[in-house]
Amino acid sequence: MAPEIIEDGMWLKFAILLPKTFSYKLFATSVWVMVTIQVMETVNPQFNLPKLRYHVRFKSSLSVIFYGSDVFSLASLQKLYNLLTVPADFKTVKGSSNECLIDRLEIVTKNDLNRVAQFAKAKGLTVHQWPHRLKPDCYDLGVVVSFGQLIDEESIKSCKYGMINVHPSLLPKYRGSTPIQKAVYAGDKETGLSVVTIQPKKYDIGKILLQQRIEIAEGSKAIDLYNSLAEIGATLLIQCISNLPFYLSNAKDQQKEGISYAVKLKKSDGQIDWRVMTSDLVDRTFRAYDGFIPIYCNWINGSPLFLMDMIDTRLTHKLNWDNLEKIVFGHVCHDKPGLVMYNSRLNGVCFKCKDNKWVVFRKLALKNYAKMTALDFKNGFISKQKQPLILPSKSFRSYQMIEFKMTSNQNSDTNVTPCGQRFLINYKPSDPIKSRYNWMVFLLIISVTIAMVSILWVTYLWIKSNEIKSQLKPNQLFDTGRQIINELTARTHIQHENRSEENKFDLKSLFNIAKDAVRKFNETIHSDADH
Structure with missing residues (x-):
C-alpha cells in the first residue's frame, strides 16, 4: 500500500518509507533534501522555512472532531490525543504496534475557560467555539462526550462515519445529562457505559455500538463514580475507534422497554x-x-x-x-x-x-x-x-x-x-384563608388612593377657577359686554338702512362689524385683568 504525503502545518520534517518500486532518483532526492534541511537547522536555528511537516497517512487514519466541555469529557480527549502521534521514524508502518489511528484532531467546546479548552490549547490543538457548523466532508468521525448540546443534522452528516457518543449509563436507562447522579440517588446496584451513535433532534437515542456494566459499591459517591466512569468510557471509546467499521456494522437499536430519563439537576x-x-x-x-x-x-x-x-x-x-x-x-x-x-x-x-x-x-x-x-x-x-x-x-x-x-x-x-x-416561641403561622384576600386588599388600597387623588385634583381646579373669576371683575365685564352689544346693534342698523334693497344682507360687512366688536371686547378684558 503506497503511503500518502499530507501537510499538517508544522516545521518541515520527513518520515518517508519508500517501497522498492520507487525510482532511485526519487529516493536519492528525498535523502538529499532531508540532509540539507537538517544541516541548515543545525547551523542556523532560525532557519526560516515554511511551517510544514509531512508524515505518513494510511487510509485507516481518521480525522476527528471532538465535542466536550467538562472533566468527564477530558478523559476521552486525553486518550484521543495520545493517538495523535506524528510518526518520527519508520515504526509507524501499518501493522506495527504504534500505528497512527488519528491524523487530525480538532475541538468544539462552549467557552475558553473549561478544562477541555485549556487542555486543547496547551497541546496546540485547534479549538472552535460553539455553535460551530461543520463543512461537508471535512472530518471522518465526530466524537461527543458530555457536551450537553444538540448537534445539527448537517454537521452529523458532514462526517464520513457520522458521530458517536460516550454516555455513562446502560441505555435506554437514564437518558439525559445526570445518569450517574440518578443511579446513586435511586440506590442502583450497577450502572454502566454505552457508546452510541448520535442522532439529530434528540439526546441518547442512537444505536448501541458497545456497552459495559459497572458495579456500584455500597456507599459510593457519585463524584467518585463520575471520575472512574470517565476513564472507563475513554477506554471503550478507543476500543470502538480502533475497529470502527465492525462496530458500526453491528450496531443495535435501543430497547423500547425500560426507558427512563435523568434531567438536569436543580438547586432545590x-x-x-x-x-x-x-x-x-x-x-x-x-x-x-x-x-x-x-x-x-x-x-x-x-x-x-x-x-x-x-x-x-x-x-x-x-x-x-x-x-x-x-x-x-x-x-x-x-x-x-x-x-x-x-x-x-x-x-x-x-x-x-x-x-x-x-x-x-x-x-x-x-x-x-x-x-x-x-x-x-x-x-x-x-x-x-x-x-x-x-x-x-x-x-x-x-x-x-x-x-x-x-x-x-x-x-x-x-x-x-x-x-x-x-x-x-410567639411565632404563629399565617391563616391560609386570610392570605387569599391579600391581592383583593391590595386592589382596594389602590382604588381608594386613586379616588382620593381625584377628589383633591377636582378641589384644586375649583379653587383655581374661582381665583380667575375674581381677577376678571364680573360686574365690570358685564357692563362692558352690554355696551359692545349695543354698539354692534346700532352700527348694524345704520349700515342696513343705508344700503339698497339688493345689498341689505351683505354678509361680509356683518363679519367685519363682528370682528371689530370682538377685538374691542378682548382689549377691554386684558386691560381689566392688568388693573
Whole structure:
C-alpha cells in the first residue's frame, strides 16, 4: 500500500518509507533534501522555512472532531490525543504496534475557560467555539462526550462515519445529562457505559455500538463514580475507534422497554426536609448530589444551612442513639424529625430524620458565613442557645415549636442545639384563608388612593377657577359686554338702512362689524385683568 504525503502545518520534517518500486532518483532526492534541511537547522536555528511537516497517512487514519466541555469529557480527549502521534521514524508502518489511528484532531467546546479548552490549547490543538457548523466532508468521525448540546443534522452528516457518543449509563436507562447522579440517588446496584451513535433532534437515542456494566459499591459517591466512569468510557471509546467499521456494522437499536430519563439537576434537589426524608434517603441524596449542587436544610430563621462531609450511615446506625436521647432529653424522642445536637465523640452535628435515625455532618456553613467545622458551629451557634427545638421543614411557615425538658444529668459529650425559642416561641403561622384576600386588599388600597387623588385634583381646579373669576371683575365685564352689544346693534342698523334693497344682507360687512366688536371686547378684558 503506497503511503500518502499530507501537510499538517508544522516545521518541515520527513518520515518517508519508500517501497522498492520507487525510482532511485526519487529516493536519492528525498535523502538529499532531508540532509540539507537538517544541516541548515543545525547551523542556523532560525532557519526560516515554511511551517510544514509531512508524515505518513494510511487510509485507516481518521480525522476527528471532538465535542466536550467538562472533566468527564477530558478523559476521552486525553486518550484521543495520545493517538495523535506524528510518526518520527519508520515504526509507524501499518501493522506495527504504534500505528497512527488519528491524523487530525480538532475541538468544539462552549467557552475558553473549561478544562477541555485549556487542555486543547496547551497541546496546540485547534479549538472552535460553539455553535460551530461543520463543512461537508471535512472530518471522518465526530466524537461527543458530555457536551450537553444538540448537534445539527448537517454537521452529523458532514462526517464520513457520522458521530458517536460516550454516555455513562446502560441505555435506554437514564437518558439525559445526570445518569450517574440518578443511579446513586435511586440506590442502583450497577450502572454502566454505552457508546452510541448520535442522532439529530434528540439526546441518547442512537444505536448501541458497545456497552459495559459497572458495579456500584455500597456507599459510593457519585463524584467518585463520575471520575472512574470517565476513564472507563475513554477506554471503550478507543476500543470502538480502533475497529470502527465492525462496530458500526453491528450496531443495535435501543430497547423500547425500560426507558427512563435523568434531567438536569436543580438547586432545590439538594434540599433536605427532615420531616419527610428517611436517613437512607438523606444518605443517598448526599452521595448522589454532593460535589454537583449544594446540600442544605433550613435553619431556625429560615436561612439555608449547608451540609458537608457526611459520616457514613453504616457507622452511625451502629450507635445506640436511644441512650443518647435519654441522657439529653430524659426520654427517647420518637417522631421528632429535625432535632439537632452536637456529639463530641463523632465530632459532628447530628440531625434526626423521619425514621427516628440520625445522620451526622462534620462541616457546615450558614448563608453569609464561612465554612465551619462541627465544633466551630457548635461553639458559635449551638452553645449560645438555651432551649432545644426542631428545625423547620422546607416551608418555614409550617414550623412548630416543640419544647423539651432538660435533665440535670446532661452528658458533657453531647450538647443539644440551639435554638432560639426566644425568637420563635410567639411565632404563629399565617391563616391560609386570610392570605387569599391579600391581592383583593391590595386592589382596594389602590382604588381608594386613586379616588382620593381625584377628589383633591377636582378641589384644586375649583379653587383655581374661582381665583380667575375674581381677577376678571364680573360686574365690570358685564357692563362692558352690554355696551359692545349695543354698539354692534346700532352700527348694524345704520349700515342696513343705508344700503339698497339688493345689498341689505351683505354678509361680509356683518363679519367685519363682528370682528371689530370682538377685538374691542378682548382689549377691554386684558386691560381689566392688568388693573
